[in-house]
Amino acid sequence: MRRCGCLLALGLSFLVVAGCGEREPEGEGRMGQVSGRILAPLEGATLYVYKKGMDLYGPAFAVSRATGPDGSFDLRLPAGDYVAMARKRQNGDTSGPVVAGDNKSEILSFTVAGDDQTLTVVAPIKSGDERRLTDQALATATGLSGTISDADGNPVEGARVHVYDHVQMSERPKYVSEKTGPDGRYLVYLPEGGTYYLAARDKFGGPPKLGDLYGRYDQGTIEPSAVVVRSKEILQGVDIRVTKVW
Amino acid sequence: MVRPCVLGLLLILLLCAGCRQGSPIDLESLKGRARAGDAAAFRQLIELLSVSERNLNDRVYPLILELGEPAIPFLLDAVNTDDRIRREHVIAALGTLKASQGVEPIGRVLGDRTLQRRYVAAWALGEIGDPRGIPFLLSALGDEDDEVRRYAVRALIKLNREAVEPLLAFLRTASARGTAGAVRALGDIGDSRALAALLQRVDGPARQDVLHALGKLKDPRAEAVLIDGLSDADWQSRMNAAMSLGALGGPAASAALEKAVEDEVLVVREWAARSLEMISGRHVKYRNEKREYVLPYSIYH
Numbered sequence: 001m002r003r004c005g006c007l008l009a010l011g012l013s014f015l016v017v018a019g020c021g022e023r024e025p026e027g028e029g030r031m032g033q034v035s036g037r038i039l040a041p042l043e044g045a046t047l048y049v050y051k052k053g054m055d056l057y058g059p060a061f062a063v064s065r066a067t068g069p070d071g072s073f074d075l076r077l078p079a080g081d082y083v084a085m086a087r088k089r090q091n092g093d094t095s096g097p098v099v100a101g102d103n104k105s106e107i108l109s110f111t112v113a114g115d116d117q118t119l120t121v122v123a124p125i126k127s128g129d130e131r132r133l134t135d136q137a138l139a140t141a142t143g144l145s146g147t148i149s150d151a152d153g154n155p156v157e158g159a160r161v162h163v164y165d166h167v168q169m170s171e172r173p174k175y176v177s178e179k180t181g182p183d184g185r186y187l188v189y190l191p192e193g194g195t196y197y198l199a200a201r202d203k204f205g206g207p208p209k210l211g212d213l214y215g216r217y218d219q220g221t222i223e224p225s226a227v228v229v230r231s232k233e234i235l236q237g238v239d240i241r242v243t244k245v246w
Numbered sequence: 247m248v249r250p251c252v253l254g255l256l257l258i259l260l261l262c263a264g265c266r267q268g269s270p271i272d273l274e275s276l277k278g279r280a281r282a283g284d285a286a287a288f289r290q291l292i293e294l295l296s297v298s299e300r301n302l303n304d305r306v307y308p309l310i311l312e313l314g315e316p317a318i319p320f321l322l323d324a325v326n327t328d329d330r331i332r333r334e335h336v337i338a339a340l341g342t343l344k345a346s347q348g349v350e351p352i353g354r355v356l357g358d359r360t361l362q363r364r365y366v367a368a369w370a371l372g373e374i375g376d377p378r379g380i381p382f383l384l385s386a387l388g389d390e391d392d393e394v395r396r397y398a399v400r401a402l403i404k405l406n407r408e409a410v411e412p413l414l415a416f417l418r419t420a421s422a423r424g425t426a427g428a429v430r431a432l433g434d435i436g437d438s439r440a441l442a443a444l445l446q447r448v449d450g451p452a453r454q455d456v457l458h459a460l461g462k463l464k465d466p467r468a469e470a471v472l473i474d475g476l477s478d479a480d481w482q483s484r485m486n487a488a489m490s491l492g493a494l495g496g497p498a499a500s501a502a503l504e505k506a507v508e509d510e511v512l513v514v515r516e517w518a519a520r521s522l523e524m525i526s527g528r529h530v531k532y533r534n535e536k537r538e539y540v541l542p543y544s545i546y547h
Binding site: 165220222228230231241244 | 330392
């Protein structure tokens with residue numbers, strides 16, 4: 001008896017759902033297509049605002065608080081021309097690469113001239129991964145390898161090596177390794193030989209902050225040590241120690 | 247009747263135990279008490295610096311920095327703790343707070359080669375910037391731990407001109423390892439008092455470092471030695487010589503660099519071209535791996 005009741009309820013539900021489905025309107029004459037997207041507010045996203053001409057992969061000029069359940073954000077900016085992007089990373093980080101599964105908007109340009117304005121930002125989920133990961137250069141057989149270790153000399157898991165071609169190392173890294181595994185080993189493939197400067201860290205993006213693990217490949221000097229890599233060579237033993245940023 | 251009572255009692259005990267285990271530490275309250283001068287609160291905060299679970303010590307460390315100078319005596323009491331993680335954080339805090347009272351105890355930690363994470367002691371002495379830390383840092387230049395040596399070099403560079411005479415005195419009796427560190431520090435300090443000592447060591451085991459450091463001194467009296475370095479059998483010495491000549495070279499250096507632009511090693515050719523451009527102000531091409539003649543890119547933005 002109880003089983004019969006359940007089946008009846010299930011059948012009724014199907015009927016109700018079917019009744020609520022898409023229906024072609026009845027009527028005479030030519031039909032027109034109406035299509036679009038229904039968007040829901042995105043909670044936990046951040047708007048990154050850059051002055052026009054700034055590197056969109058570097059630190060932003062201004063960053064909003066994470067959006068609330070209604071997706072709203074609010075920022076006060078001095079007059080000027082800006083570009084902005086909304087990003088929401090699944091891992092909760094506020095910096096670092098935007099990878100598949102994260103939300104990322106198109107670049108918005110706007111001008112602030114002392115007036116209030118409202119922006120509507122569409123930040124769809126990213127499906128591809130455009131990071132310049134080093135396996136893209138696999139065919140070159142040129143690169144660097146070594147171990148990232150901590151203050152006790154133990155291997156560090158989850159850190160990356162950032163490779164720069166400018167000695168100040170203040171720009172976006174030219175190449176970035178995959179995260180190290182439990183053995184702390186890394187391998188960076190490079191498209192060509194050359195002179196490079198290295199740092200290892202556990203976070204991605206922006207300057208290292210208090211408590212981050214960070215280490216430069218150097219011998220204590222103001223400038224980092226140049227690492228010379230020849231083409232068709234995997235330079236081994238380029239070990240980097242990371243310590244906390246105090 | 248007895249069984250429900252026992253069960254109830256057990257439940258209460260379990261709840262109590264659970265509450266105790268999960269009760270969060272109220273860091274803000276501890277900070278408030280410490281700010282009011284409560285010594286026990288200071289000590290408790292410093293104890294917590296050893297707790298890495300859930301990054302607790304990462305949250306406590308900035309609180310201690312916020313408390314500032316009043317925290318220093320309590321930090322000094324904890325410098326010799328056996329807990330390497332707490333010691334590391336304590337010394338880092340003393341360095342960040344620039345606690346000159348910490349120079350001696352931190353220096354002793356730096357010199358105790360049985361201790362781990364001593365790099366932070368060298369770092370802290372550099373941050374404090376008190377010349378009394380220099381002898382400890384000089385000893386650390388010969389340390390077996392390369393991280394300690396690295397931070398000692400950095401700290402001596404921060405101490406800058408105050409460190410020049412002690413470094414020169416140290417060089418007279420330094421080991422090969424200590425010499426390399428001292429040469430690097432003198433190069434980055436860039437004081438002309440170091441020129442003679444560097445020139446004396448150009449044929450020694452720290453040759454590569456000396457050739458690099460001479461460029462940082464920017465003293466034309468090093469030109470001949472650097473030109474000679476362009477003919478070295480070791481390509482890294484040739485590269486460093488080519489790199490350094492750009493900062494101080496004249497017509498003689500230009501002539502030598504013109505030849506070095508055809509060196510067998512790519513990076514030597516590249517640096518020779520870069521330095522020639524620095525000396526002459528004209529663009530100089532070098533041969534890349536594809537045998538194309540290209541301009542060197544600027545390694546600075």
